[in-house]
Amino acid sequence: MARKKLGVKISAVLAVSALLVSACSSSSTDDGKGGTVTYLTHAEKFLHLDPQRNYTGQDLAFSVTYLTRSLVSYNTAEGAAGTELVADLATDTGTPSEDLKTWTFTLRDGVTFEDGSPITCAEVAYGVSRSYAADLTDGPAFAEAFLDIEGGAAAYPGPYEATAEQQALFDQAVECSEDGKTITFHLNTPMADFNYTTALLTFSPVPLDEGGNVGEAYDQNIVSSGPYKIDSYTPGKSLNLVRNENWNPDSDDFRKALPDKVVVKFAQDEKGIDEYIINGTGPGKTALSLDGIYPDNLEAVFSSADMENRRLNDYDIYVTYTAINVSKMTCLPIRQAVFYATDREALRALGGGSQFGGDFADGVIKPATLPTDYKAVTGYEDAKPEGNAEKAIELMNQAKTECPDEYKRVTTEGITRDYVDSDVSRQGFAITQEALAKAGIKLEANFIDGGSYYGVILNPETQGDLSAAGWGPDWLNASTVIPPLFIENGGFDVSRAQYDPKYEEFKALVDAAKANPDRASQGEQWAALNQFVMDQMWVLPGLFTKTQYHWGSNLTGVYLWAPYGCPGFNDIGVKK
Amino acid sequence: MGIYILRRSLYALALLFVISLVVFVLFASLPFDPASLTCGKNCTADVIEANRIRLGYDLPLWEQYLKFLQGIVSGREYGHGVAAFSCPAPALGYSFFKQECVTSLLITALPPTIWLALGSVTLWVGTGVLLGIWAARRRGGAPDHIINVLTVFATSMPTFLTGQMALTFLIGKFGLIPPPDYYEPYQDFPKFFMTMLLPWIILALPGLAIYARLTRGFVLETGSEDFVRTARAKGLPEKTILWRHTLRPALSPLTTLAAMDLAFMLGGAVVTEKIFSIPGLGRLTIQSVIEYDLPVIVGTTMLAATFIVVANLIVDILYSVIDPRVRLK
Secondary structure, X not given: OEOOOOOOOOOOOOOOOXXXXXXXXXXXXXXXXXXXXXXXXOOOOOOOOOOOOXXXXXXXXXXXXXXXXXXXXXXXXXXXXXXXXXXXXXOXXXXXXXXXXXXXEEEOOOOEOOOOOEOOHHHHHHHHHHOOOOOOOOOOOHHHHHEOOOOHHHHOOOOOOOOHHHHHHHHHHEEEOOOOOEEEEEEOXXXXXXXXXXXXXXHOOOOOOHHHOOHHHHHHOOOOOOOEEEEEEEOOOEEEEEEOOOOOHHHOOOOXXXXXXXXXXXXXXXXXXXXXHHHOOOOHHHEEEOOOOOHHHHHHHHHOHHHOOOEEEEEXXXXXXXXXXXXXXXXXXXXXXXXXXXXXXXXXXXXXXXXXXXXXXXXXXXXXXXXXXXXXXXXXXXXXXXXXXXXXHHHHHHHHHHOHHHHHHHHHHOEEEEEEXXXXXXXXXXXXXXXXXXXXXXXXXXXXXXXXXXXXXXXXXXXXXXXXXXXXXXXXXXXXXXXXXXOOOOOOOOOOXXXXXXXXXXXXXXXXXXXXXXXXXXXXXXXXXXXXXXXXXXXXXXXXXXXXXXXXXXXXXXXXXXXXXXXXXXXXXXXX | OHHHHHHHHHHHHHHHHHHHHHHHXXXXXXXXXXXXXXXXXXXXXXXXXXXXXXXXOOOOHHHHHHHHHHHHHHOEEEOOHHHOEEEOOOOOOEEOOOOEEXXXXXXXXXXXXXXXXXXXXXXXXXXXXXXXXXXXXXXXXXHHHHHHHHHHXXXXXXXXXXXXXXXXXXXXXXXXOOOOOOOOOOOOHHHHHHHHHHHHHHHHHHXXXXXXXXXXXXXXXXXXXXXXXXXXXXXXXXXXXXXXXXXXXHHHHHHHHHHHHHHHHHOOOHHHHHHOXXXXXXXXXXXXXXXXXXXXXHHHHHHHHHHHHHHHHHHHHHHHHHOOHHHHO
């Protein structure tokens, strides 16, 4: 899942997926029933509330908590407990077949939409089918990737345009029982953790008539299956949620539905938000900022005794890195020289230093997020935070002999790094350019506007030698990290690892890990593959990033919800 | 007179047509691929191509422009199959970022901007003129000096600074004024008034200062005219001289200026709307620029241009009423 772009807070971070573990500070929780909880954001609206298009960590967490139920969900608890999978619309967390290619879920009794109409497997299947529709952009493509439709996504255009034959292909892959209670997914590959995929809202129900707002229009008019429903939604102004009288608490094991009303105020001035919360003015006492803390205010918030119980600073789900385009940078010693030469300490200082920016990453698997799959990467102990120019020069001398053509290109024409255009990334470029120059590497920058960035770096013809990137797993398994980043057509394979001579060896190891039903040994396989990635230097690891939030003095129950790397909305209530 | 108005109206229409063509070609030639911009994540070459066809960007530029014009007259269809939808005429396009017809976005954003513009223009013209008159009548005295200093101060303080300071201190730190929000006046007038008061004042400050200085200058200049001296020689009271003889000619150019300022303001007050969370045309424009939401940028530009052209047309017509010689030119 993607990380929402926080213009001023995060500059060169691009993230496309999601998950985490870790403890964090929290305020004390009373029962918190009643009142109005207000969320403040500078954004004009939620990127998407349409469940099949929603793929941003915090937006997903918000929707899951208040509006949209899925087959399974995550436990709403602080720390590692928050990453446990729990049954939601389904009676359990799913039953796989022996070969792991078929998964079955049985729906609970008494689950309904906000109009009181029952949710059956037909509505769940319909929801999944919408994720194939080309008109509904931005959502995750896991259904397309895993469902066993002959011909794949090309054979099924989604429910709006499908012919009867095309629809039959989908209906074979997603079977709905006659009593409407059981839904069965037939997969094209064995998957031991497919049930984690179904925690994404891709697998949540949508009424067959989409509440009269078909296609794009559904995004702003979703039909709720959760404890609240939309009273009014005016992008650029506010989203007001009121209690959904047709939500049956007996059918829901974990949603607490504490406040009577939930208000999201959009288009708020970023500095103004902090002032309200810090000083308790305006809506500040019962408000939480969805944008985190304005960078200029971090020191003040974390040094204030008054804010002690209403702030958090913890690891989110993301890893930042620089993807090395192996199709252009084929010489391993040069790739390693770039890594050794980089002044990581100076770059981290730009992002808030160790206190707010995060820890130096040693690969793409984050220990706080994926402890089962993490093992410290070895072999780079001589890398220094401020850069090791001597080692980099040594590697460049090695490259001069081993790959003279590329050496010549790198030292004369130079290499290009893709950046999301921002003041911070321009400063970052200056730091890196100076650091690489010490090893004789000439660096140029390609600053790209945020809206076009993905399109440029995902296109092999327009991508540079290095590209700023970031990633977080979609669920707690490195199967949502290593394959999408390094397998050809994996989704975000901007390192173009398929051009490395060792790619076939790597791919075979990935296939073996994916098919391994034993989670513990699978974790060891992912750790070994993370080491493989770093041995081949397909990425320059950046940071295991942190996030910060603060909230008003009258809110209770705020903590970081590990799976989404944002506040756990379910426990947020108002003090009596 | 009728022919004159018709002729001027046709000129205005032709001008709008040229503006629409220039704006369309300008944005079409920007180095951005609209299909890629709406691609989002999971972006592949196939998805981009599908988007291009869906949005009509696969067509030649002249055909895209023709469809744009057709949309203004007869509306446009978007999407496929049962998910197809239409934007009724006058359709200026569809925003795939905001998932709404551009015309509908403009209609929603227009009232807040109108209220903001009307309030602030009234404030700056009304207060500015009164201060200018006062300063002129007390020429060389303390009020004149004070107003002079204050107007220099007000014109030299940019709106983004005064707005941000007001938000931070008056609302954020001390909570003296309700936080920014927008209410329609007919829904909740007290809340509307309280939340618009600060934006009106902040937006009016620079204009107020300029109008005060202009009015002072015009009043002093007109006051030295022969007909004013004659009025004074006739023994007319000073109040009568000021309100009947001095102000009428002095305020004529200000009226024209105010009309143009109002038209300009109706295009949206970007900074004020952004700081005070007013969902008007200015904020819509800046948001669209940030997102490269080209159909909305074209729509807001066209609307702002229309306001200016229409205001010019009205001023021209009024001039022709005041001075019939204009009609003959």
